[in-house]
Amino acid sequence: MARQQGSKVRAPTMADVARLAKVSPQTVSRVLNDYEFIKPHTRDRVLQAIDSLDYRPNMAARTLATSRSRTIGVIATDYLSYGPATALWGVEQAAREAGYGVSIVSLRESNYRTMTEALERLASQSVEGVVMIAPQDATAHAAFVSFDEIPVVTLSSYESGVHKPIMLDSAEGSRIATRHLIDLGHRVIRHVSGPAGFTVSESRVQGWRDAASEARLVATEPLVGDWTAESGYVVGKELARDHRATAVYVANDRMAQGVLLALHEAGRRVPEDFSVVGFDDVPEAAYLIPPLTTIRQDFTALGRRCIEAVLALINGEPPLEPEPLIPNLIVRQSTAPPLQ
Amino acid sequence: MARQQGSKVRAPTMADVARLAKVSPQTVSRVLNDYEFIKPHTRDRVLQAIDSLDYRPNMAARTLATSRSRTIGVIATDYLSYGPATALWGVEQAAREAGYGVSIVSLRESNYRTMTEALERLASQSVEGVVMIAPQDATAHAAFVSFDEIPVVTLSSYESGVHKPIMLDSAEGSRIATRHLIDLGHRVIRHVSGPAGFTVSESRVQGWRDAASEARLVATEPLVGDWTAESGYVVGKELARDHRATAVYVANDRMAQGVLLALHEAGRRVPEDFSVVGFDDVPEAAYLIPPLTTIRQDFTALGRRCIEAVLALINGEPPLEPEPLIPNLIVRQSTAPPLQ
DNA sequence: CTTACTATTGTTTGCGGTAACGAAGGAGTG
DNA sequence: CACTCCTTCGTTACCGCAAACAATAGTAAG
Structure with a gap:
């Protein structure tokens, strides 16, 4: 139990354990890997030796011998914002539950080169699979170009014939949000979209258009932001001048x-003069002035699904059919019927 | 350049490269490790072979042979909030620049057992050092108890004789914030603190008290929250009833x-009736109603410092003297002189 | 009492690198 | 010209583990 103190004492190896337990190294290995035909007595001796030497298996050696690293690589373009961070959280939790570690590489800039570098990096660490948290089209694209040696699962809404990403049905979320406003009686409903190049920008615009045209409303051109509060503020000023719109x-x-x-x-x-609906339900949304009506995404679940999906791929199972998650509406105080 | 397609083609090894370049494996290794005494001609042949085979060194084998994994472990109790997430970002960036990868373990609950497990996990991955993002006393504590085999650097403000953490001078930030309010003319300044058990809670309370007593003001008992907006809302109601306080x-x-x-x-x-100062300067702070005056922490720098510190430890250099970073005041619109 | 298994353990080999050592050839030196 | 030293390679051994194969002892079956 007591740790090795002080300087450079070589960590104990399986051989040390074997010697102490008076068995062969292979037997120690078997105990460690839950081989079934081990006498309880032997197992106990080994376990006790492991404990008293404070032995810890060397992953590098195990990886080398088995070519299984029990590690999943994660490539993220951003985990500072709530969504990706939460997804990463889900990924890491689920990975650990499955006995996997997580090695992460972040990309400040995502293009073919950086993507490839990141994949190479992870590949040389012998990760068994890669989860890519890739909100941008370019990133999602890059995923296909590169490896077929290592299973890659993408968390995005970019679809391709090659492999399906884990995703949330953004368009449906949009429809729900827009319909909520329509149901309240709004007739001119504008949209602030994310920047071009992000898949979700597109699909959210689409959902908004769909809901509008279903209700025989015209959807004027969306205002374009870049996901930041600042950009929201900028387009918000323009919005404030639009006196036809009520939501x-x-x-x-x-x-x-x-x-x-x-x-x-x-x-x-x-909401008296103007109703506002958001998307994500970040923890702070409930404490804005006024508390924000929004669409909740379960990022953790998304992350967990990514792990389920890579794991399936790793184990050669048929790829998971990723029916997209449906987000739900959280009504708070930023929406109300229009005045007039 | 072209990747191996399809099924289970064994990845090329150094031996393959050696064969193709007509040199010994050791020479390939030398080229890869920038050994100086290699004829340019030989080096080129090797490099070309590497390129044409699309060879990538196997980290596991290298780690096994050298017992250097070129990986830093990160233990975090939370990286969903802005601070830890940004620190993690800084850690990862700095690590990569130094040629290290990052393996992360998160703890939903931090106590001696989970800490130890996390460290064991990382140790068995032969990480060369560990960065612990540990805002809680308990976590920071646990850091000492365990390993002296692997250098551990803590990002917190828990001090101990054993090793100094990388930290930001929270108390000083508090003083700056409080003085700002005092300078504006406020006489009754209350404080909403973080929960017990977090080192920064303490030191922020302390800084507030210091500044108050310097100005010969009485600091009434702080209200205690748990870092969430919700808790702020709860204590905020109480605050709203305190008509002596103006800030x-x-x-x-x-x-x-x-x-x-x-x-x-x-x-x-x-700010007319009540001035509010925050701490952190999260990106959203500038877009609250009203935009929040706050104390800015440079979490990225904090993260980078952690890496510098572990790296120093890893290389056996004298431990970095971690003069704490001084945060700075960002004045926005939530503070003003009291009315009367 | 053989024979045929089965349960349990040991031995050998190799995963893909690098460290340590050795050796050949050329340059410099007295 | 013999000797030393430096450059530039190659050879051997080993890192810590698990796969493959082998061996032993017991057990059930014939």
């Missing part, structure tokens, strides 16, 4: 926050 | 957001 559906909560501020500064009250 | 310094931005909402609902205007 806006914003593609994420952070931009919605900026919109809220711009509206406030322009003297337009939410 | 509050909140230990983090998220709680400050909750306070803002509570104040708003109680009809107390910010």
Whole structure:
């Protein structure tokens, strides 16, 4: 139990354990790997030796011998924002539960080169699979180009014939959000979208258009932001000048926050004069002024699914059919029927 | 350049490269490790062979042979919030620049057992060092108890005789925040602190007390939150009823957001009736209503320092003297002189 | 009492690298 | 010209583990 103190004492190996337990190294290995035909007595001796030497198996050696690293690589372009961070959390939890470790590489910039480098890096660490948290089209694209040696699962909504990503049905979320506004009686509903190049930007715009046209409303051009509160604030000012519109559906909560501020500064009250719906349900959404009505995404579940999917691939099982998760509406105080 | 297609083609090894380049495996190894006495001609042949076989060194084998994994382990109790996530980002970036990979383990619950497990896990992956993102006393504590085989650097503000953590001077940040309010003319300044058990909770309370007593003000008991916006909202209601106080310094931005909402609902205007200062400067702080005056922490720098510190330890250099970073005040619109 | 298994353990080999050592050839030196 | 030293390679052994194969003892079956 007591740890080795002080300097460079070589860590105990299986041979040391074997010697102490008076068995062969292979037997120690068997105990460690839950081989069934071990006498309880022998097992106990080995276990006790392991414990008293404080032996810990050397993953590198095991990986070399088995070419299984029990490690999943994660490539993320961003895990500072709530969504990706939470997904990463889910990935890591699920991975650990499955006995896997997680090695992560982040990309400040995502293009073919950086993607390839990241994959090479992970490949040389012999990761058994890779989860790519890739909100951008370019990133998702890059995933296909490169490896077929290592199973790769993408968390995005980019679809391709090659492999299906784990995703949330963004368009459906959009429809739900927009319909909520329509049901409240809004007729002119604008949209603040994410930037071009992000798959979810597209699909959210699409869902908004769909819901609008179903209700025979015209969807004017969306305003484009870049996911940040700042961009929401900027387009929010423009929105505040639009006196035909009575509601806006914003593609994420952070931009919605900026919109809220711009509206406030322009003297337009939410929800009396203007209804606002966001997307994501970040933990802070409930404490904005006013508390934000939004679409909740279960990022953790998304992350967990990624692991299920890579694991299936790793074990050569048929690839998981990834029916997209359906997000749900959380009604708070930023939406109300229009006044007039 | 072209990748191996399809099924189970054994990845090329150094021997394959050696054969193709007509040299010994050892020479390939030398080229890979920048050994100086290699004829340019030989080096080129090897490099070309590597390229044409698309050879990638096997980290597991290298680790086994050298017992250097070129991997840093990270233990985090939380990387969903902005601070830890950003620190993790800094760690990962700096690690990569130094040629290290990052393997992460998160703890949903941090006590001696989970800490030890995490360290064991990382140790068996032969990480060369560990960075612990440990805001809680308990976690920071656990760091000492365990390993002296592997260098561990803690990102926290828990001090001990054994090793100094990488930290930001929380108390100083508190003083700056509080002095800002004092300078504006506030005489009754309350404090919303983080929960017990977090080192920064303590030191922020301390800084607030210091600044208050310097100015010969009485610091009434702090209100205690748990870092979440929700808890800020709860204590904010209480705060709204305190009509002697004209200002509050909140230990983090998220709680400050909750306070803002509570104040708003109680009809107390910010900053006219009540000034609010936060801590962290999360990206959203600038887009709250009103934009929040706060103390900015450079989490990325903190993360980078952690890597510098572990690296020093790993290379047997004298441990870095970690002069704490000094945060700075960002004045926005949630603070103003008291009315009367 | 053989024979045929089965349960249990040991021995050998190899995973893909690098460290340590050795050796050949050329340059410099007295 | 013999001797030493440096450059540039190759050879051997080993890192810590598990796969493959072998061996032993017991047990059930014939």
